[in-house]
Amino acid sequence: MTAQHTDEAAVLDVRDLEVRFPVRRGLLGRPSSWVYAVNDVSLELYRGETLGLVGESGSGKSTVGRAIVRVNQPSKGTIRLGGQDLLALHGPRLRPYRRRVQMVFQDPYASLDPRQSVGDALTEPLRVHGLAAGRRSARVSELLELVGLDPAFAARYPHQFSGGQRQRIGIARALAVEPDVIVCDEPVSALDVSIQAQVVNLLAGLQRQLGIAYLFIAHDLAVVRHLAHRVAVMYLGSIVETGPSDAVYGDPRHPYTAALLSAVPVPDAVVEKTRRRTILRGDIPSPENPPTGCLFHTRCPLRELLGSPEVCSTQRPRLQALTPGHHRTAHHVACHFADEAGSLTADQPR
Amino acid sequence: MNTPLLEVEDLHVEFHARQGRVRAVRGLSYQVDRGESLGLVGESGSGKSVSALAILGLLPRAASVTAGRIRFQGRDLVGLPERQLRAIRGRSLALIFQDPLSSLNPVLTIGRQITEQLRAHRIATGRAARDRAVELLERVGIPDASRRVGQYPHQLSGGMRQRAMVAMALSCGPSLLIADEPTTALDVTIQAQVLELLAEMRATTEMSMLLITHDLGVVAGSTDRLAVMYAGRIVEDGATAEVLARPEHPYTAGLLESVPRLDAPRDAALHTIPGAPPDLRTELPGCPFRPRCPHPAPQAQLQEPALRELRAGHRVACWSPRLTPLQDTTPGGNP
Numbered sequence: 001m002t003a004q005h006t007d008e009a010a011v012l013d014v015r016d017l018e019v020r021f022p023v024r025r026g027l028l029g030r031p032s033s034w035v036y037a038v039n040d041v042s043l044e045l046y047r048g049e050t051l052g053l054v055g056e057s058g059s060g061k062s063t064v065g066r067a068i069v070r071v072n073q074p075s076k077g078t079i080r081l082g083g084q085d086l087l088a089l090h091g092p093r094l095r096p097y098r099r100r101v102q103m104v105f106q107d108p109y110a111s112l113d114p115r116q117s118v119g120d121a122l123t124e125p126l127r128v129h130g131l132a133a134g135r136r137s138a139r140v141s142e143l144l145e146l147v148g149l150d151p152a153f154a155a156r157y158p159h160q161f162s163g164g165q166r167q168r169i170g171i172a173r174a175l176a177v178e179p180d181v182i183v184c185d186e187p188v189s190a191l192d193v194s195i196q197a198q199v200v201n202l203l204a205g206l207q208r209q210l211g212i213a214y215l216f217i218a219h220d221l222a223v224v225r226h227l228a229h230r231v232a233v234m235y236l237g238s239i240v241e242t243g244p245s246d247a248v249y250g251d252p253r254h255p256y257t258a259a260l261l262s263a264v265p266v267p268d269a270v271v272e273k274t275r276r277r278t279i280l281r282g283d284i285p286s287p288e289n290p291p292t293g294c295l296f297h298t299r300c301p302l303r304e305l306l307g308s309p310e311v312c313s314t315q316r317p318r319l320q321a322l323t324p325g326h327h328r329t330a331h332h333v334a335c336h337f338a339d340e341a342g343s344l345t346a347d348q349p350r
Numbered sequence: 351m352n353t354p355l356l357e358v359e360d361l362h363v364e365f366h367a368r369q370g371r372v373r374a375v376r377g378l379s380y381q382v383d384r385g386e387s388l389g390l391v392g393e394s395g396s397g398k399s400v401s402a403l404a405i406l407g408l409l410p411r412a413a414s415v416t417a418g419r420i421r422f423q424g425r426d427l428v429g430l431p432e433r434q435l436r437a438i439r440g441r442s443l444a445l446i447f448q449d450p451l452s453s454l455n456p457v458l459t460i461g462r463q464i465t466e467q468l469r470a471h472r473i474a475t476g477r478a479a480r481d482r483a484v485e486l487l488e489r490v491g492i493p494d495a496s497r498r499v500g501q502y503p504h505q506l507s508g509g510m511r512q513r514a515m516v517a518m519a520l521s522c523g524p525s526l527l528i529a530d531e532p533t534t535a536l537d538v539t540i541q542a543q544v545l546e547l548l549a550e551m552r553a554t555t556e557m558s559m560l561l562i563t564h565d566l567g568v569v570a571g572s573t574d575r576l577a578v579m580y581a582g583r584i585v586e587d588g589a590t591a592e593v594l595a596r597p598e599h600p601y602t603a604g605l606l607e608s609v610p611r612l613d614a615p616r617d618a619a620l621h622t623i624p625g626a627p628p629d630l631r632t633e634l635p636g637c638p639f640r641p642r643c644p645h646p647a648p649q650a651q652l653q654e655p656a657l658r659e660l661r662a663g664h665r666v667a668c669w670s671p672r673l674t675p676l677q678d679t680t681p682g683g684n685p
Contacts, residue, residue, distance in 0.1 A: 056537035057508075162626050192393035192564065194623040197608035201619050219537065226610040226620065249612070263542040265567030266613045267606055269591035272571030279546055280539045282493075283507045 010044035011082060011180045011213050012068070012101070017041040018076035019063050023288060035288045037063040038074075039237040043215075044328060045181060048207060050214040052228030052245065054221055054260075058284050060237040061217050065183040068215065069103045070094070082180070099129045102174035106186035108166035112158040118144075118169055119154030125176045143172040148202060164195035168202065175206070183215045188223060200227060221264050225249050230329060233257045236287055236295040239319060243331030253322065253333040253341045255302035294336065302337060311336050353424060354381035355526055355558050356405070361418035363400050363409065372630050374400045374413070376582035379657075382526065387552060387559040389569035389590060392579035393605075395627055398562045402528050404428075405560075406445060407435040423525070441471045444524035448531035450511035454503040460487070460514050461499035464521050471522050486517040490547055509540035516547060523555070530562045545572055566609060570594055578602045581628050581638035584657060588664035598660055598671040601639050637669065645670055 019038040022031030038060040045051050055061045066072040068079055070086065079086045081097050089097060105111045112121055122140045126132050132139040141151035147168040158166060167187060174182050184203070188196040204227060207214060218224050224231060225245055232242035233254065241254035252258040259278040266272065280299045285291055291298045293313040303312045319334040335341065363375035375397040382388045392398040403409045405420050405427065420427040422443060427435065439445075447453045455463055464486060465479035474482050480499070487495035490513040503511055512532065519527055529548065533541035549572060552559060561573055569576055569590060577587035578599065586599040597603040607621035625642045628634055637643070637650035647669035649655070657667040 056539065164626065193566075193605055193608050194393060195626065197610075197620040197622040198624075200610070201622060204619065221538070222610040222612050225612060226616055259539060261612065263538045264612050265541075265545075265565070265571055266611050267566035267570050267594050267609060268613065269570045269594055271613060272567070277542060277546075279542050281543075283509055283540070284537075 009083070010080075011047050012043075012045040012215070013080040014044065014064075014068065014077065015042045015080075016077040017064065017067060017074050017079070019060070019067050019072050020075045033288075036290070037072075037237055037287060038067065041077075041234075041237075041239055042328070043232055043239070043242070045213045045215060047180070047213055048211040049230070050207065050216050050228045052224035052231040053215060053217045053234065054219065054224050054231060055234035056219060056260075056284060058236070058287060059234040060287075061234050062185055063237075064234075065103070065185050065215060065217050068181075068183055069101055070098070095129070099177045100179050101181045101183065102177060102179040103183045103185065104167075104170050104174050104187045106190055108163070108170035109158060111170060112166065114158055116157075117154065118156055118158070118161075121158075121169065122154070122173055122176055125173060129177050131177060139176070143176055146175060146206070147172045148198075162195075163191055164198060167191065167199050171199075171202065171206070175210075175212075179212065181213045181215065183217070185217045186219070187216075189218060189220060196223070203227065221249075221261060233260070236284065236290055238295060238334070239332075240296065240334045241332065242319070243322075244329070247331040251331075253331070253338040254296075254335045255300050255341055256296045258341055259301060294334075296335075302335075302340060306337060306340065309336070352383075355384045355386075355423065356382040356560070357419070357421040358401065358405070359419040359421070361401060361404060361420065362416045363397070363404050363413055364416050365410075365413045367412065367631070370631050374582055374630060375404070376630075378418070378579075378583060380577050380584060380587065382558050382560055384525070385556045385558055386575065387561060387573045389573035389576045390560060390562045390579060391564065391566060391569055391576060393564055393627065395581075395630065396579040397582040398579050399530055402445070402530050402560065402562055405528065406439055406443065407432070437471075440467055440524075441522045442525045443528070444519035444522070444526070445528040445530065446512070446515045446519050446532050448534045450508075450515040451503060453515065454511065454518075456503055459500050459502055460506070464499075464518050467518060467521050473522055482521070483517075486521055487514065490514070490517045490520075490551075491543070492517070508536055509543060512536060512540075512544050513547065516544070516551070520551060520555070520557075524557060526558045526560065528560045528562070531564070532561070533568060534563070534565070541568075548572065566594065566606060578605070581634065582630060583638075583667065584665075585639065585668070586664075586666045587657070588661075592661075592664055596664075598664070598666040599639075599668050600643050600645065600672060603672055604642075604644075639668075 017038055020034040020036045023035045024032045041064055053061045063072055067074045081100055086097055119140050122143055123136050126136050126139060140154050144151045144153055149168055188199050191199060216224060216227055228245050231245050231248050232239045235256050241248060241257045252261055259280050262278045278301050282299050285298055293315055294317050297303050297312040317334045317336045319332045322331045358378055358380050361375055361378040365372040365374055378401055390398045404415055415428050461483045464483040468474045468479045468482060484495045484499050487498055492498050492510060492513050506514060533544050563569060573590045576590040576593045577584045580601050586593060586602045597606055604623040608623060610620060623642050628638050636652050637654050640646045640650040649669045655667045655669045657665045659665050660671060
């Protein structure tokens with residue numbers, strides 16, 4: 001990779017990531033088969049940037065996030081953080097890198113200890129990483145203010161907060177160790193819309209202020225469009241389309257992305273009652289037994305439109321730049337017929 | 351006859367918690383006409399689901415209807431003995447929930463759960479009931495229905511389970527379907543399938559629907575009328591297209607503006623509604639939305655506004671409705 005996204009190198013560079021889970025165990029407890037939750041996923045994240053990772057349940061998007069914070073152990077690939085391959089590090093040598101990538105979860109209540117006051121929950125990561133020694137309570141106040149909470153809340157316990165406030169605490173805890181990257185796994189999907197908007201704005205503001213990069217994992221395409229500079233769409237463990245948000249949302253080239261976008265309802269009765277919607281048939285196939293060829297061919301409306309070309313069921317399409325020679329952050333699609341995708345999206349709202 | 355199919359009148363529901371009573375529904379009134387689809391929209395704690403449970407007589411033990419009437423096909427359901435309620439529930443009044451797994455019986459096959467219902471309501475038995483079950487599963491788009499009928503809920507995918515729920519709900523030809531967040535747990539492509547299915551079923555059966563959801567996008571395409579709930583009451587209602595295009599209550603307008611939309615330009619910051627919904631354990635003096643309101647009227651401090659008609663069929667409970675165009679809302683402006 002020689003072309004530059006900006007003048008700096010990526011803070012996080014994930015290459016050819018594979019995560020598999022054993023499904024059946026045979027004799028001697030050896031796995032007799034594997035399910036590949038993540039296949040050949042590559043992505044990179046620059047300072048101050050948000051990459052949205054979208055997909056439906058079972059797409060592997062959360063597994064990618066969990067592999068990056070080393071909750072799931074990848075079976076293949078590299079995860080570079082500031083040039084250092086995390087997968088080559090273990091134990092104490094991993095610790096300084098753990099500080100640099102933090103995670104915010106969907107359910108802040110489940111990730112906070114109910115018997116620990118908010119102040120203690122925020123002090124803990126500081127102690128573990130030896131940060132802000134001698135001024136930890138001042139740092140806790142600072143963190144609470146940063147996420148828009150009253151510093152006096154430090155003495156309270158998680159159950160005394162609303163869902164939106166708890167998510168702010170979860171964000172404050174991730175910020176405590178001054179990370180370069182925060183993996184946000186569905187951070188607003190459990191919140192009511194009026195509260196969701198507050199947290200979305202908070203995340204955007206913190207990024208502008210602190211230059212943190214977000215890997216923003218979510219199923220809500222509209223929220224991702226709002227926050228992400230770039231987006232990657234996953235289906236059955238692989239990225240099928242990626243690129244700048246405006247390009248992917250405005251001109252989706254993978255028939256799955258197009259169908260996904262057309263399925264999102266908008267709060268406008270006239271649009272809803274008149275627009276043509278691409279309704280996918282059937283369910284997402286089981287990752288235990290993925291389709292041959294293109295992973296999406298069993299549900300693909302474009303393949304049907306084109307009279308079921310054989311290549312779709314025999315050959316797995318690779319992620320390719322729409323304009324050859326472009327940087328990895330340019331618009332890429334994994335579809336044999338990416339040029340025809342326009343025929344599916346003729347009259348959808350952009 | 352044009353009496354409404356369902357008429358909820360000044361309904362009050364309270365929960366009795368250790369810390370005191372929670373007034374979850376505080377004087378709720380609405381109606382659903384024959385063949386109509388009404389969307390009931392609100393955030394958590396607005397009372398939208400509690401009111402549906404009250405209609406069905408399925409309130410948890412800690413809750414009770416303290417006042418009001420629920421007239422369904424002309425009969426008041428409040429205080430009706432369980433045996434009579436059971437004869438209505440599942441037959442002329444059907445429901446689907448957010449999570450089909452928790453409402454399907456895990457140890458009975460899908461087919462058995464449908465035939466049971468057909469038998470309980472004396473619609474069909476034996477072979478005929480089984481054939482009807484297969485036919486229903488086919489109608490809701492479950493492929494290979496004659497095999498699926500013998501499967502257990504855990505053997506079906508989430509979308510398939512929700513289809514099976516729809517089949518069960520429709521089995522006795524209900525006149526009203528209550529759908530409580532029917533697609534919230536589903537992926538967006540499966541949600542589109544289920545919404546299409548519900549629309550198709552309504553078009554072919556003249557069934558009415560009460561659709562309860564937090565998603566303004568879902569109501570837009572699936573309902574004729576829309577009622578927005580806040581703190582246990584309706585704050586605005588009217589034709590769905592009209593309410594979404596010209597919201598008059600600041601809460602409705604705020605909600606619509608805080609949802610990021612795929613069909614709108616990307617703004618720098620999302621609009622937010624400051625604060626959080628009120629605590630329903632305490633008395634609410636004045637308008638419950640006042641602490642979050644961008645332009646509260648002086649009266650809002652003293653008295654909760656009643657729902658009143660602004661335009662034909664469009665009602666709002668606000669002392670100073672926005673009265674579109676929206677730009678010139680002066681703080682404290684009079685209605």
